[in-house]
Amino acid sequence: MKKYYTEEAWNIIENGFDPSMHESSESIFSIGNGKMGQRAMFEEYYSGPSLEGSYIAGVYYPDKTRVGWWKNGYPEYFAKVLNSPNWLGIDIQIGSERLDLYTCKVREFERKLDMQHALLSRKFIAVFPSGKEIEVQTERFLSRVDDEIGCIRYHVKARNFNDTITCTTSVNGDVKNKDANYDQTFWDPISETITGNRAFVAVRTKKLGFEVVAGFTATYSKNGTPIQLVPSAVKKEKFAAFSVATAIAEGETFEVQKYVSVVSSMYYSDAQLKDACNQNIDTALRKGYTQLRNEHALAWEQLWEQCDIEIKGDIAAQQAIRFNILQLNQTYTGKDHRLNIGPKGFTGEKYGGSTYWDTEAYCIPFYLGTNHQKVARQLLQYRYNQLPKAIENAAKLGFTKGAALYPMVTMNGEECHNEWEITFEEIHRNGAIAYAIYNYIQYTGDHSYLWEGGTEVLIAIARFWSQRIHWSEAKKQFVMHGVTGPNEYENNVNNNWYTNYIATWCMQYATQAIAEVKEQYPTAYKALVLKTALDETKELAEWKHICENMYYPMDADLGIFLQQEGYLDKEQQLASSLNPKERPINQHWSWDRILRSCFIKQADVLQGLYFFEDQFDTATLKRNFDFYEPRTVHESSLSPCVHAILAAKLGYEQKAYEMYLRTSRLDLDDYNHEVHEGLHITSMAGTWMSVVQGFGGLRVRNGKLHFEPMIPTQWESFSFSIRFRGKVVKATISKQLLQVELLTGDSIEISVKGNSHTLKQGETVNISHHHDTAQNNE
């Protein structure tokens, strides 16, 4: 853990320049608008260590799978998030000296992310070897309004000299991925074009043929007054630039405004790309920097109105939750159902830019609670569109009759992960995808999704489970062998409780969905039966038979569900007994030792209890939490939030707060020494859940919001707004009171600790939320 950034409610600030922190800051200060994402590399030349990353949503590279020992069924490629043309370039030269913060002396450096407006700015004084000093101020944003436009304002002041300033603005497609095998490049050149004051680079990916055009123009001013300069053009393969030079005297300022557009063949035919890019530059020039910036800032302010969380009395927690909310909104906007949320979003290469079950388990609740329901529905649609690939994926593994296995990692629906114990065995992901459908409908009441795709997905998933489960003659029950649960510190186990449970739940929910569609949408039902070749009598009977005779490992003495069969055969130890020097164990223990140990990476049985909380009494939740949490090492970024929510539910305030801290400042304080690789975007949604579902105690039951709030001792109060079926409710929890206000909508009925309350628009209701002392003192 490292406290490096200044804690402010709305800003992340880096004071002073430390090159060894630069790659971490490149991650932290990332910006994005859902269509493009940009690590915070410098505009000017920088010779120090840097992880370059400019990303374009949906544009990826299927790199050849690399394994030591090939296993039958491995995918041929791994989808990599693709470092794309760098649109930032603004090189500065004073006389013959090039600005390079790695070699210049740097004073009064400040890098700031204005989270309220998603603006990244920087200021510093640089001293060249000659002693010349310049003062620089920069600002950049990726417009949330015009989402193919990025703008930079770069402002230089000569402090102590008269000389020539040379400014070279560029777009550069000659970029590489750090995770490329043997330094391969992924981009082929198409063209470099200079048209008047505009420069364009067109490149194409070597595989899949994604085309990208990055173009820009620049305007200049001196001492605040626009000037016309005649740039000289520079073209190289995959690179186009303009260079201008002008005299600058002591005290004078020079400013360049760079208007960039990056467009991809995700949205245009190859032939249209250049024109589209050009028109975007037209738009940018017409609006000008100030208007573009103001529109962008306003859009963000409006967004915050529906998703902000305010925490009083704990500035670190306040800053962190906003950082998490900002980054989630920078990553995904829900405009395009072909896109999804990679574990690192647009902030790094690790894990590929692909989709994991994180989306269903963590991100969908966030977008449901903070955005229009169509955003979450886009994420469901994404999986619906990939159903044929999921069926193909299952078929490759020997499943038949339209069974679907969604991939562990994907970009276009095809599996691209290549560890057998994950790829083939961590199949509970299929359950999370079904659960997300349930969760969406439960939250929004939008049952139309059942017949507009949802039930088709559910049938395919139920079919998978019914084939994946087999009858054990020895047990005279159905069992499921060879799985990896959410706790990836166990591999290839038999009868993982969570997987068994969610598998039968899927079959039951599919059965229920089929019945509902049959009753409510008979026409859609006929089409569904036709399309899926559903044999209602036979298949549903089979599912029912499995559900009624499924084996669930449990221990009667302890009154707990067993993570998997034989879990109690392990040597039982608590995480608190571990040598702190050996933590995280995944960096210190060999893999077999981790597997043999009882230690749990992230919620497994507890993930099930979180999803299906209402199906268990509190005593059961408590027994399982008390057993499993002390054995959990929380070495996944996805672990703390589920525990925070359950701990809050069980009244374990201290544990809930500890878990919240681990999740919310994971990146800002770099708990795991890896933030330079990118941010943990999907787990950020878990942080939001920790506050809203955890401390806020928010649940949706029978179409109604329920609150069971609590507040950590460290906080004075916290408040959050929640979108629910077209209404917006704001909840403020202070030490004694829950204050609820209906911001949007006529009226709403809510429940607080089991008591109903009706809110009218603009009305504020205060409800006492006394702690149950007995619970709290555990």
Added chain:
Amino acid sequence: MKKYYTEEAWNIIENGFDPSMHESSESIFSIGNGKMGQRAMFEEYYSGPSLEGSYIAGVYYPDKTRVGWWKNGYPEYFAKVLNSPNWLGIDIQIGSERLDLYTCKVREFERKLDMQHALLSRKFIAVFPSGKEIEVQTERFLSRVDDEIGCIRYHVKARNFNDTITCTTSVNGDVKNKDANYDQTFWDPISETITGNRAFVAVRTKKLGFEVVAGFTATYSKNGTPIQLVPSAVKKEKFAAFSVATAIAEGETFEVQKYVSVVSSMYYSDAQLKDACNQNIDTALRKGYTQLRNEHALAWEQLWEQCDIEIKGDIAAQQAIRFNILQLNQTYTGKDHRLNIGPKGFTGEKYGGSTYWDTEAYCIPFYLGTNHQKVARQLLQYRYNQLPKAIENAAKLGFTKGAALYPMVTMNGEECHNEWEITFEEIHRNGAIAYAIYNYIQYTGDHSYLWEGGTEVLIAIARFWSQRIHWSEAKKQFVMHGVTGPNEYENNVNNNWYTNYIATWCMQYATQAIAEVKEQYPTAYKALVLKTALDETKELAEWKHICENMYYPMDADLGIFLQQEGYLDKEQQLASSLNPKERPINQHWSWDRILRSCFIKQADVLQGLYFFEDQFDTATLKRNFDFYEPRTVHESSLSPCVHAILAAKLGYEQKAYEMYLRTSRLDLDDYNHEVHEGLHITSMAGTWMSVVQGFGGLRVRNGKLHFEPMIPTQWESFSFSIRFRGKVVKATISKQLLQVELLTGDSIEISVKGNSHTLKQGETVNISHHHDTAQNNE
């Protein structure tokens, strides 16, 4: 399966040239002398597909480990068998046309491996595009007497032209491994030297700095008469050659004799290498081709006297068993305890050139039965020398106090395999290493090895098991979790019966060995206790406690040992129910499906019953064989032999013969479509075991040879010689009789079907071996 080679008792013959079979033939016609090995590439230029391979014992390359997802504890490198300087080169040009069998027309092609003398020869007529025809005869060998010398005789006859023949002889260090990542080279040049008529290339491996000097000279004759030609020298980086040209007229012959020496820094200091190479060439020239050839051939004839197996009435079986015996003797001679037997020996790159548990389980019995006992002892010594590395390996995985885990794959003692389920979990290999010590002493009676290293190894192995096993509170027994048994179609299972059994056996045998050393060699015992810091009281008590309370999975109803806990929970199917189109399943099923199935790759429970046969009654062996063999798919080359031996023991003649066929002609008939990658050297030892232990029914009990012979219906008779404690016994089994003869030694007492017989030298005893009809008719 493909019948391609002519079946002769002492020869492997390829008739006619088929370029698509060339790489397979390169494997099949491999030669070696324990110090060098050579695939059967052509001497002359060849532009068709070829897997070049010239190997030098002990010279390897630690290539960077390649994995998709790194697991803690993986080794940094994988030891690759290294394609080394090619010493074969004899290029032929007639006029301006280069001899290339891929582009010339080829007639009357014959490639022949004379197994009795380990001589590879070839003859053919090549027709050049111009219509010129030459007749070529070649012969090569790697001398078994002068084991750093290789010789080639290359004979050309002009059939229908007068022209100039140009002959270029070379050594070429500019070679690559096919399994190199991204086409890397592993050799750096040191020097190329021409001294008079001798040419030398010195190269050094880029890692580890192995140095190799390959040098040669050539003599020429025309029409049978030696001629002096003045060669022109050609030098390039890592390449040195001589070129001679002379007129040749229709009907005339030209012959080159090439004398090569390849020496490595395994045996000389870097400074001595060149001189050593030069002196070897002196020796070769002094002896001349004929003497070198005769000495080599004689050495092989003598070798065959002690290891030949003769099979009458089944030429395919006869050829195959000799091929297997030849290749084993070409691979390992036991002269150097730093060497071992890689799965592909000197015939290909696959699996690295490293040591597996194959050596202990399969090769040691072969060398014990056919060679002086010092050969097998060298193989034990190899593991003893690597004990410090095995301790280091265990320490990396968290084991303490001198526990040793021998590597799954190694060259120098360090682990270099990188699949967690194998590297960390297929730990039964440790048991095989202990078993080999037992087996060696049991066979030879040489108890000295117990105090000269053996017990030290046994203590370290026992310590490993005692730490790897843990107490299950749930079972109130000791258990072993997270292992992979010999059946690699199960991974990460709990309580694999074989591993549990051999683990406690190791602790018991170590205990017994300690007691013996203590009693018999008190001085050695003191040194041993000092070196190993053995706490006799405490550690032995702990081992005893574990052995007495160990859990062994079994099923009382079926009366079988369970391959692992929960095996009967699997869907039970027989291999005979598999769709033949889906076999081998490892080429058709996804890995998870294989893992979940009940199908067994190779003997697992049965491997234990083979090793410890005398600890179980025949009914137990039978119940387990009857249960497991029908579930076994034999998709490892190591599988059939153990089943052949057990089947023979149980009187299942047909099954034994079927299994024997699968193992003995695996490569010659290319059952698995992979012989082009190299030969299955270690499984060849299993073929020998199938005949001697299987059909011959040979066992050693209480220092005495026991025979329980049977003979497959297809055979008239078979005979084998067996070395045993300085004596050589020849057994000939015909339909009714076992004929036993003591070839070497004064007298020996043997047992046949439980009855004792005393043999005197030169005396032949005939013993009837009637079948038990009841057993045979199953």
